[in-house]
Amino acid sequence: MEESLPALEDPASLLKWYVEQGLDETIGEEAIDRFSLVVQPPAAAPSPSIAPTAPTPFRPAAPSPAAAPRAPVPLESPQVVEDARALAAGCATIADLEAAIRAFEGCALKRTAKNTVFADGLPSAPVMIIGEAPGADEDRLGKPFVGVSGQLMDRMMEAIGLTRGDGFYITNILFWRPPGNRTPTLAEQAMCLAFTRRHLELVRPKLLILAGGTAAKAVLDTAEGIMRLRGKWTSVRLDDGTEIPTMPTFHPAYLLRTPASKRQSWIDMLAVDKKLKELT
């Protein structure tokens, strides 16, 4: 068995080396925390759209990412998701929702986080942005998108005339920082999405931006990756039938690592600007 990694320019040898090392299976782009998943009992697997064990369905409209739905989520405790939904449904105002999230003890991430990170900006702003999860800076300060990627997000929005405050309101699908900034598990996402759904209903923005693959997949309930989703308008339908025009786009942290993709993000921002002008 060859011990050292062959040159990247020689894909055939590289592939052979991977197989010899036992890596003979293709996997997804994102790591799955299998320790947090359990096998579901067969009786607890009704239709994904109404299943208490599935992430909260947001019913996206055309183009339909629902064509590639996510697999039902096996959860550690489906009851916790139900509790979160019931709590969220009982919140009549954004202040109620914030208080309910701060008091919620069902998500283990809260135990390792320093702060609950709810939202920033004015809920009356025309645009709502939903990102993934607080990082170290956000955890320390208790506000979303305040680190370097948040600063880039602010500059991108300012370039189309929208400032944090009355221009856009910003939050995450997770309210607590995952340790080491790991990708939140599907169980953690499902729990917090119960609140995010209510958040969206209470804010009712003119337009929604989903920043990054994790937020886009979770909110749109799709298995499609951000490379396919970005730059295409879709919508999220609220319970009363209202459709919120929705633009999935790259996460600013990805743009910091891959500056060449900023061009595509700029195209997305121009589309947001155009749509907003049409709507107002």
Ligand code: URA
């Ligand atoms: N990345 C996010 O998705 N959200 C934050 O609040 C910070 C970084």
